[in-house]
Amino acid sequence: MRLRWIFSPVLALALAVTACSGDSLVPSREPSSDDPSVEDPSGPSDGSSGDSSGDSSGGSTGDSSGGSSGEDPSWPDEIPSQDWLSYIDDATYVSRLTIPGTHDAATSTCQVAAGKCQVLTIAEQLDAGVRAFDLRPSMDDNSTLGNIYHSILDTGVSMSGAMSVFDSFLAAHPGEFVIVLMRYESDRQIFSKIDESYYKAAMRAFLSSDPHYQARKAAFRKDLTVGEMRGKILIISRNDLSPDSSCETAFTGWNHGNTAGAYTTVSGTGGMARIFVQDMYSPAQNDDSSDEDFLAKKKELVCAMMDISASFRTLDVYANAWMINYCSAYVGSPLSSDAYARNAVSTNRAAYDHLTGDSNPTGFSGLIMMDYAATSVYSLSTSASVSVSSSGSVSGINYVSSSGTDSGSNLSVSSTSVSVSSSGTDSGSNLSFSRSGSASASDTDFSVSGDLLLRAIIDNNFRF
Numbered sequence: 001m002r003l004r005w006i007f008s009p010v011l012a013l014a015l016a017v018t019a020c021s022g023d024s025l026v027p028s029r030e031p032s033s034d035d036p037s038v039e040d041p042s043g044p045s046d047g048s049s050g051d052s053s054g055d056s057s058g059g060s061t062g063d064s065s066g067g068s069s070g071e072d073p074s075w076p077d078e079i080p081s082q083d084w085l086s087y088i089d090d091a092t093y094v095s096r097l098t099i100p101g102t103h104d105a106a107t108s109t110c111q112v113a114a115g116k117c118q119v120l121t122i123a124e125q126l127d128a129g130v131r132a133f134d135l136r137p138s139m140d141d142n143s144t145l146g147n148i149y150h151s152i153l154d155t156g157v158s159m160s161g162a163m164s165v166f167d168s169f170l171a172a173h174p175g176e177f178v179i180v181l182m183r184y185e186s187d188r189q190i191f192s193k194i195d196e197s198y199y200k201a202a203m204r205a206f207l208s209s210d211p212h213y214q215a216r217k218a219a220f221r222k223d224l225t226v227g228e229m230r231g232k233i234l235i236i237s238r239n240d241l242s243p244d245s246s247c248e249t250a251f252t253g254w255n256h257g258n259t260a261g262a263y264t265t266v267s268g269t270g271g272m273a274r275i276f277v278q279d280m281y282s283p284a285q286n287d288d289s290s291d292e293d294f295l296a297k298k299k300e301l302v303c304a305m306m307d308i309s310a311s312f313r314t315l316d317v318y319a320n321a322w323m324i325n326y327c328s329a330y331v332g333s334p335l336s337s338d339a340y341a342r343n344a345v346s347t348n349r350a351a352y353d354h355l356t357g358d359s360n361p362t363g364f365s366g367l368i369m370m371d372y373a374a375t376s377v378y379s380l381s382t383s384a385s386v387s388v389s390s391s392g393s394v395s396g397i398n399y400v401s402s403s404g405t406d407s408g409s410n411l412s413v414s415s416t417s418v419s420v421s422s423s424g425t426d427s428g429s430n431l432s433f434s435r436s437g438s439a440s441a442s443d444t445d446f447s448v449s450g451d452l453l454l455r456a457i458i459d460n461n462f463r464f
Contacts, residue, residue, distance in 0.1 A: 079458075079462070081127065081128055081129035081458070082126070082127050082129070082173055082176075083173055083175055083176065084129055084176075084458050084461075085131065085175055085176045085177065085226060085230070086173075086175030086176065087462070088226045088461060089226065090225060090226055090227025090230075091225055091226075091227065092225060092226045093223055093224065093225055093226075093319075093320060094177075094224045094225065094226060094229055095222065095223075095224070095273075095320050095321065095322050095323075095364075095366070096364045097226070097364055097366075097461055098355075098364050098365040098366065098368065098457050098458075098460040098461050099131050099132050099179065099366070099367045099368070099457070100129055100130050100131060100132070100368060100370070100373060100453075100454045100457040100458060101130060101131070101132030101133065101134065101179070101181070101367045101368060101369040101370070102117075102118055102125055102130050102132070102133055102134060102369060102370060102371075102373045103117055103134045103326060103327075103328035103369045103370065103371055104117040104118065104134055104136065104150045104328070104371075105118060105122055105125065105130075105133040105134050105135060106118075106122060106133075106135060106148045106150075106155040106157040106162065107150050107153075107155050108120055108121050108124075109121065109155050109156045109157060110150060110153050110154070110155045110156070111153075111154070111156070112153050113337035114153070114334065114335045114336060114337055114339065115150045115151070115153030115155070116337075116340075117150065117328065117340050117371040117372070118371065118372060118373060118375075119372060119374075119375040120373065120374055120375065122157070122162055122165050122166075123165050123168075123169065124374075125373055125374065126165070126166075126169045126176075126178075127169075128373065128374035128454060129374075129454060129455075129458050130373050130374070130454065131176065131177065131178060131179060132178075132179040132180075132181065132367045132369065133162070133178065133179070133180050133181070134181045134182075134369055135148050135159070135162060135180055135181070135182050136148055136149055136150065136182070136183055136184070136185035137149070137159050137182065137184065137185060137199075137203065138184070138185045138186075138188040139184075139188070139189075139194045139198060139199050139202060141194070142194055142195075142198045143198065143201075143202060144202065145159065145199075145202040145203060145205075145206050146188065148162065148185070149185040149187075149188045150185070151185070151187045151188070151334070152187060152188055152190060159206060159210070160206070160210060160212075162180075163210050163212035163213045163233070164212050166178045166180075166212065166216070166233055167212035167213075167215065167216060167233075170216060170231050170232075170233070174230060174231045175230050175231075176230070176231075177218070177226075177229040177230055177231065177232050177233070177234065178232075178233045178234070179233075179234045179236065179367065180233060180234070180235045180236070181236050181238070181324070181367075181369070182235055182236070182237045182238065182239075183237070183238035183239055184196055184199040184200075184203075184238075184239050186199070196239060199239065200239060200240070200241055203237075203239070203241060204241055204245055207235070207241075207245065207248065208246075213233060213235075216231060216232050216233045217232070217233060217235075217246070217247045218232035218233060218234040218247060219246070219247040220234060220236065220247070220248075220249035220266065220273075221273075222266075222272070222273030222274075222320040222321075222322070223320045234247075234249075235247065235248045235249070236248075236249045236251065236266070237249065237250050237251075238250075238251065238254060249266055250266075251264055251265065251266040251275055253265075254277055254279065255277040255278060255279060256279050256280060256281065256285050257280065257285060258280050258285055258286045258287070258297055258301065259301070260276075260278045260301045260304035260305045260308060261276065261304070261305075261308055262276070262277075263275060263276045263277075263321070264277065266322065273320060273321070273322055274318065274321045274322070275321070275322045275323075275324065276305065276308065276321060276322070276323050276324070276366075277324045277325075277326075278301050278302065278304075278305045278324070278325050278326060279324070279326040280297070280298060280301055280326075280329065281326065281328065281329045281330065282294070282329060282330055282331075282334070283331065286298075291331040291332060291342075294329075294331060295331060295343065295346045295347070298329050298343065298346070298347050299346060299347055299350035299351075302325060302326075302327055302347055302350060302351050302354070303350060303351070303354040305323060305325040305365070305366075306325065306351075306354055306355065306365045308323070309323050309364060309365045309366055313364075322366060322367075323365060323366025323367065324366060324367045324369065325365065325366055325367065325368050325369065326369045327343075327344070327347045327348055327351050327368060327369065327370040327371070327453070328340065328343070328344075328347075328369060328370060328371045329343040329347065330342070330343055331343055340371045340372075341371070341372065341448055343371070344370070344371045344372045344448040344449070344450065345447060345448045345449070348370055348371075348372070348448055348449040348450055348452070348453045349447075349449040349452070349453075351368065351370070351453055351456075352449055352452045352453045352456050355453075355456040355457065355460050356456050356459075364460070364461070365457075365460065368453075368457050370450060370453055370454070371448070371450070372448040372450035373450050373453075373454050374450055374451050374454050375448060375450040375451060376447060376448070376449070376450065376451045376452075377447055377448070
């Protein structure tokens, strides 16, 4: 019997073009005959049916390491994406989970294509299983908190709106929780930036008064458990909001470099912890390398962070270290409509392969922040033309490198042509096109594997 994912109706529409079926993405589990969750596939929704002693209906029946206790546990027949945390034992450390997250989570509503890193709204991402959200609020003026931005681009989503969405979801799914990674988007003002001190004051005022957050705020501790977090919102701020903030955690020394394994210290009302971050987001952080070299390095770092988390399983000193691993990045100009998708088509797939392959011996990898979560195909909009020859090759695809390698999927090509099958889809990157005469690149889709990666991240909590 295979473990099946249940997606909401709106997500089903978004995933109608998925390249792989859900049944093939998860390991086979044979539930025991006396497992109550087999009779009730929806499983627990609030974590109340069990306790931290190990006999709850959560997915892990062992200790708080996040995996199994050495015995082969029984898994429910179906795990809904809306309630997957409800199958995790209350005693499991949050730091020992593998949690799907989204970079620039609110950008699906951005009116400028270059600013979009997501296709689904925050509400749709929650339904799909995302539990960590990168939000970047701005300032309208020296005293007024502005919308969430991506650099200079407005998403149209306010912090109040985002908190309302989180609150509504958690009310309907009390066994779940939300983590918000938050920083001030000072880039909104290009020529005259508003000082961070004004943002801190405005954000403190907002958090202290917003009813949705106040009802669900969680104070950070390095050894937070899933049971303690159910129904809660945990904010980890990249701007120090002390001394007035009561729950938000601050950290500095964010790693944008081309290394994995460096850590910084998180400090907050609940104490201190080590936090490991990988967030190399452009070729500029990789010694201004070529796009091809950058994508290779990005994939290397993402996988290296997963391997580091594997080693922590046997090192008590790092038992409660937190990991934040960004798959997101851009290549080419950040103003182009496909800058983030070009990275996603490469890095999302590499992360998926590493999580599901034999080389990843761990049941936890921390927060994995991606672009195009739960999205299988992203449409390119560009002025480049696609010529289809009678032999079934396509030329003019502007993301095929001059070296003859498709940097997105390592597809071997000849010059700048991509050989395709008779069905009009190349097996390396799921590139589809019209075979009649010529087609514009705006009609061309390519896989960014966001659906595969999100499912693999959730499933990684149940594999061990």
